[in-house]
Amino acid sequence: MSDLAIHTGDAPASARGSRFGLTGRIALGLVLAIVLVAIFGPFLVPYEPNAVDLSARLQSPSAAHLLGTDHLGRDVLARLVAGAGVSLGSVAIALSLILVLGITIGGIAGVAGGRTDQVLMRFTDVFLTFPTLVLSLFLVAMLGTGLVNVVIAIALSHWAWYARIVRGIVLSLKHRDFILASRLAGVGRLRIFAVHLLPATLSQLVVLASLDIGHIMLHVSGLSFLGLGVVPPTAEWGVMLNDARQFIWTEPFLMIWPGLALFVTVMAFNLLGDAVRDRLDPHLRMEHAH
Amino acid sequence: MALFILRRLALMVPMLLGASLVIFLVLRLGPSDPALDYLRLSRLPPTPQAVEAARELLGLDRPILVQYLDWLWSALHLDFGVSYALQRPVLPDLLHYLPATLQLAGFALLLTLAISVPLGIWAARHRDGLPDNAVRVVAFLGVSMPNFWLGFLLIFLFSVELGWLPAMGKGGLSHIVMPAIAISLMSLAINARLLRASMLEVAGQRHVTYARLRGLSDRKVERSHILRNALLPIVTATGMHVGELIGGTLIIESIFGWPGVGRYAVSAVFNRDYPVVQCFTLLMVAIFVLCNLVVDIAYAYADPRIRLSGEGTR
Numbered sequence: 001m002s003d004l005a006i007h008t009g010d011a012p013a014s015a016r017g018s019r020f021g022l023t024g025r026i027a028l029g030l031v032l033a034i035v036l037v038a039i040f041g042p043f044l045v046p047y048e049p050n051a052v053d054l055s056a057r058l059q060s061p062s063a064a065h066l067l068g069t070d071h072l073g074r075d076v077l078a079r080l081v082a083g084a085g086v087s088l089g090s091v092a093i094a095l096s097l098i099l100v101l102g103i104t105i106g107g108i109a110g111v112a113g114g115r116t117d118q119v120l121m122r123f124t125d126v127f128l129t130f131p132t133l134v135l136s137l138f139l140v141a142m143l144g145t146g147l148v149n150v151v152i153a154i155a156l157s158h159w160a161w162y163a164r165i166v167r168g169i170v171l172s173l174k175h176r177d178f179i180l181a182s183r184l185a186g187v188g189r190l191r192i193f194a195v196h197l198l199p200a201t202l203s204q205l206v207v208l209a210s211l212d213i214g215h216i217m218l219h220v221s222g223l224s225f226l227g228l229g230v231v232p233p234t235a236e237w238g239v240m241l242n243d244a245r246q247f248i249w250t251e252p253f254l255m256i257w258p259g260l261a262l263f264v265t266v267m268a269f270n271l272l273g274d275a276v277r278d279r280l281d282p283h284l285r286m287e288h289a290h
Numbered sequence: 291m292a293l294f295i296l297r298r299l300a301l302m303v304p305m306l307l308g309a310s311l312v313i314f315l316v317l318r319l320g321p322s323d324p325a326l327d328y329l330r331l332s333r334l335p336p337t338p339q340a341v342e343a344a345r346e347l348l349g350l351d352r353p354i355l356v357q358y359l360d361w362l363w364s365a366l367h368l369d370f371g372v373s374y375a376l377q378r379p380v381l382p383d384l385l386h387y388l389p390a391t392l393q394l395a396g397f398a399l400l401l402t403l404a405i406s407v408p409l410g411i412w413a414a415r416h417r418d419g420l421p422d423n424a425v426r427v428v429a430f431l432g433v434s435m436p437n438f439w440l441g442f443l444l445i446f447l448f449s450v451e452l453g454w455l456p457a458m459g460k461g462g463l464s465h466i467v468m469p470a471i472a473i474s475l476m477s478l479a480i481n482a483r484l485l486r487a488s489m490l491e492v493a494g495q496r497h498v499t500y501a502r503l504r505g506l507s508d509r510k511v512e513r514s515h516i517l518r519n520a521l522l523p524i525v526t527a528t529g530m531h532v533g534e535l536i537g538g539t540l541i542i543e544s545i546f547g548w549p550g551v552g553r554y555a556v557s558a559v560f561n562r563d564y565p566v567v568q569c570f571t572l573l574m575v576a577i578f579v580l581c582n583l584v585v586d587i588a589y590a591y592a593d594p595r596i597r598l599s600g601e602g603t604r
Contacts, residue, residue: 126308133537134574138313141559141567142320218436222541225438226556241439245545252446259439267434 024275030268038088041081049082049235050074058251067257070243072233076254079235080261086236087265090151090220091213097155098212099205102162103198109163110170111193121167127160136219140228147220147236150229154219158212162205169201203280210273214266221262237262294590298583309575310365314358317564325350327562331374365572371565375558380569384551388573390460391550395532395539397466398474402531406478407524410485411517417490425482432479437538441472441545458547469546473538477531484527489520522593529585533578 042049047065053073061068067076109120127135139153173179174197182192223229224238232239237258244254317324325344329336334344345351349360364371370380413425448468449457455464492498493516501515543552551570558566 122308126305126312129305129309129579130571130575131533131536131578133540134533134571134578137540137555137559138567138571139316141562141564142316142322144322144562145560214434221436222438226541226544228556228559238438241442245442248442248446249450252450255439255442255446259436259442262436263434263439266436267431270430270434 021275023271024279027268027271027275030264031272034084034265034268035088037081038084041084042078045075045078045081047075047078049078050233051078058247058254061253068253070240070254071247071251074233074235076240076257079240080237080257082235083237083240083258083261084265086147086230086234087217087220087262090147091217094151094155094158094216094220095209095213097152098159098162099209101155101159102205103166103201105159106163106166106168106201107170107193107198110167110174111189111197113171113174117167120163124160124163127157130157132157133219133222136223137228140223145228145231147224147230147234150220150223154216154223158216162208165204165208166201169204170197173197173200207273207277207280210269210276213269213273217262217266217269291590295587298586302579302583305579306572306576309579310362310572311358313568313571313575314361315354317568318354318357322562324348324564327564328374331561331563332377361568370569373558373563373566375561375563375566380565383554384566384569384573387549387551387554390548391536391539391543391552392577394466394469394473394543394548394550395535398470398477398535398539399528399532401470402474402477402481402535403524403528405474406481407485407521409478409482410489410524411512413482413486414489414493415512422486425486429479429483432475435475437472437476438541438545440475441469441542444468444472445545460549465546469539469542469548472545473535473542476538477527477534481524481527481531485520485524488523489516492516492519518592522589525585525589525592529582532581532585536574536578 051074053069056065056069056073058071059065059069059073065075065077067080070076070079105120105124109117109124130138135157136150136153139156140149143149143153170193179192179196182196187195220229221236221238221241224236225242227242230236230239232243240258241255241262244251244258247254325341325348326336328344328348329340334340349357352360361371368381370384372378373380373383376383409425409428413422416422444455445457445468448455455468457468459465498511498515501511506515539550540552540555542548543550544556555566555570557563558570
């Protein structure tokens with residue numbers, strides 16, 4: 001995922017259209033379905049995700065509670081649906097932060113070149129010497145626990161690859177004739193970056209980001225599972241798994257549902273990521289070999 | 291080769307220095323005040339006098355560069371300070387828990403390589419056949435599987451239902467198998483697919499065709515002409531996987547009651563116990579960088595072009 005070849009041209013015509021085939025469409029459908037559940041689900045489930053009902057603890061699935069209830073009598077389905085919103089929302093925010101950081105730092109390094117480039121890239125390299133989870137843990141220690149801080153920590157521990165890719169593409173293009181022509185015509189650096197250079201990086205950024213979404217989602221849930229992210233009683237899949245661990249011997253279904261939800265969501269995004277990569281950048285396809 | 295290793299070792303120094311500087315600055319310039327955290331974890335009331343005294347005790351009243359150099363100097367003498375929460379020296383405690391973590395992560399790495407390489411070869415041999423598709427599906431499920439959920443599923447199946455393996459604690463092989471599988475499945479899945487793709491790519495190159503034309507047996511061509519070259523990307527990927535395996539270990543330890551650094555570190559993160567966090571982070575970075583150094587050396591050993599040109603791999 002990280003050893004991406006720098007490739008800037010457009011995809012050949014043969015790779016367009018045909019490549020976003022059946023799996024891509026299924027993945028897109030799944031992702032849309034999950035997004036719809038996250039948005040409209042809370043209105044359809046007749047329970048509050050945090051409504052405690054101690055008289056209805058640890059119930060098996062029934063007509064009233066389709067997936068049963070947890071150790072505090074909360075409806076599992078309502079909590080799953082609420083968890084979808086938390087997962088998707090935090091990934092969306094983390095990814096936006098990553099893109100802003102990566103484009104800004106990589107762009108400045110590439111456009112400015114020289115010493116600025118050197119300093120910024122050494123700075124970026126330092127971030128790459130940390131295992132990502134260790135870096136996130138460290139940043140959470142600095143910022144404090146909680147979902148917002150976890151999202152910031154994850155963004156700060158993932159942007160470095162994006163910055164490198166943006167810089168690489170900018171460097172490969174900035175001495176081309178059309179860029180020189182724009183500069184001679186008196187176009188400012190910022191404008192050249194925004195109009196000519198940034199669009200060239202987009203297809204690679206989209207590919208990297210769509211392959212990274214699942215990874216980031218697992219990261220958020222993992223930190224919440226460790227008790228550092230989402231604070232109980234807020235419903236989130238990692239928190240639900242952590243709640244369920246004490247009942248694994250007696251009520252194993254409690255740990256099946258949140259894990260399955262996370263697994264299916266990550267899988268849907270990974271499928272979509274593969275399809276996007278095949279479509280936008282056939283040179284990166286692992287299937288390419290023949 | 292010796293020169294190459296020396297140069298690589300020398301490169302580690304600025305990397306670790308850079309990491310230590312970032313670790314130190316981020317914690318000091320971050321939004322919270324170590325003196326307050328120190329008082330909170332020592333269960334002292336944060337009166338203005340107490341804050342002042344703590345600041346002096348921790349040396350926070352000095353210029354930040356002096357603080358950093360002081361910390362670095364102590365760190366070079368293996369003194370990483372005293373935990374605010376436990377009032378015990380940090381490094382001995384961390385080193386007490388570290389072997390268990392390294393054991394688990396090392397076993398997971400072994401498992402990754404031992405399973406992914408045969409799977410990748412098998413899939414490449416039967417391209418688009420049943421084995422290839424089976425490996426494809428397994429690999430796809432593997433990259434999407436949350437490792438902590440997989441841990442629970444394994445406990446549920448092998449401990450709760452079948453009663454074959456112990457769910458908690460550290461002991462022989464029976465204790466390490468489940469956590470190691472949970473940690474390694476993702477890297478294993480990525481590796482198997484990578485090796486398959488890389489073998490098919492090498493198999494299409496001219497020197498392989500030439501070897502076949504020379505009348506070498508399929509087996510010999512595969513072993514000495516395809517596999518040797520195809521394994522190179524796997525070596526590089528292994529360096530990346532080490533980071534993921536370390537991260538996975540920290541999470542999985544809490545599920546299987548594995549007595550490693552994970553719980554110690556997570557509670558330090560939760561409490562904002564700075565000396566512990568600093569030492570832990572630097573230790574993990576050092577291990578990660580060292581593993582990547584070993585990978586680079588292995589790569590240079592396998593591919594003479596690298597060590598002769600003297601250029602980095604990554």
